[in-house]
Amino acid sequence: MPEKISALNADGISEPFAxxxxxLEVFSHGERFGSSFRHLSSFGGGDHVGVALEELVPGKEKNPSHYHMLEEEHAYILEGALTLxxxxxxxxxxxxDYVCxxxxxxxGHAFFNHTDAPCRYLIIGERNPNDVIVYPESGRVSVRLTGEGYGKAATMDYWEGxxxxxxxAKARPGLAQE
Known part of the structure; x- marks a missing residue:
């Protein structure tokens, strides 16, 4: 039986799914970054809210620290622990635990798995076609207007800097700093 490409039935109705x-999509870059994830909202037929089930393995960071000017993100830890x-x-x-x-x-925010076990969590966000994303570590700025990429991101590689x-380990302690 072939794998389904979405939870939509023959009538275009989104049905429940496991x-x-x-x-499953797997991502890695260098020794520092890597994760696996499932885009639940896309599979379910959604296009206004993004929901992904992500797993961050020990010693990895999800992505460079960043913040959004126009999009809101939420995270809910399902299993394990990590450092925000x-x-x-x-x-x-x-x-x-939950964070908005x-x-x-x-x-800027970024997740790092400081433990010796995988951490599974939901990440939820808007699918705003317009956004400005700032990456403090590299100085990169990504501008997305109606789905188009403009600005410094067009001339600077995502991983540059x-x-x-x-x-x-000293720069990413597992204990909360007061």
């Missing part, structure tokens, strides 16, 4: 039915880097502060998040990154909150070597 999260594992959504295709939020600006200059670090917070340990564990099963049942409001649009326009000019503080980012050290993708293994994370320095």
């Amino acid at each position: 999260a594992e039915a959504a295709p 880097k939020l600006g200059a502060r670090n917070y340990v998040m564990k099963t049942g 990154f409001p649009a326009g909150q000019k503080v 980012i050290d993708a070597s293994a994370p320095d």
Whole structure:
């Protein structure tokens, strides 16, 4: 039986599905970054809200620290623990913890798995065709207007200015800093 490409039935109606039915995508860059994820909302036929089931393995960071000027993001930890880097502060998040990154909150955020076990979480966000995304570590700015990419992002590679070597444990402690 071939794999389904979406949860839509022959009449175009979105039906319930097991999260594992959504295709697994795996991402990695250098020693520092890597994760796996399933785009649940896309598989389910949604296009206004993005929902992904993500897994971050030990010692990896999801993506460079960033913030959105026009999009809001939310994360809910389902299983395991990780460190949330939020600006200059670090917070340990564990099963049942939740965080919101409001649009326009000019503080970069990134997830790092400081533990020896995978961490599974939901990431939820808008699918706003317009956004400005700032990456404080590299100085990169990505501008998306009605789905088009403009500005510095058009001339600067996504990874330019980012050290993708293994994370320095001292720079990413697992304990919350007060």
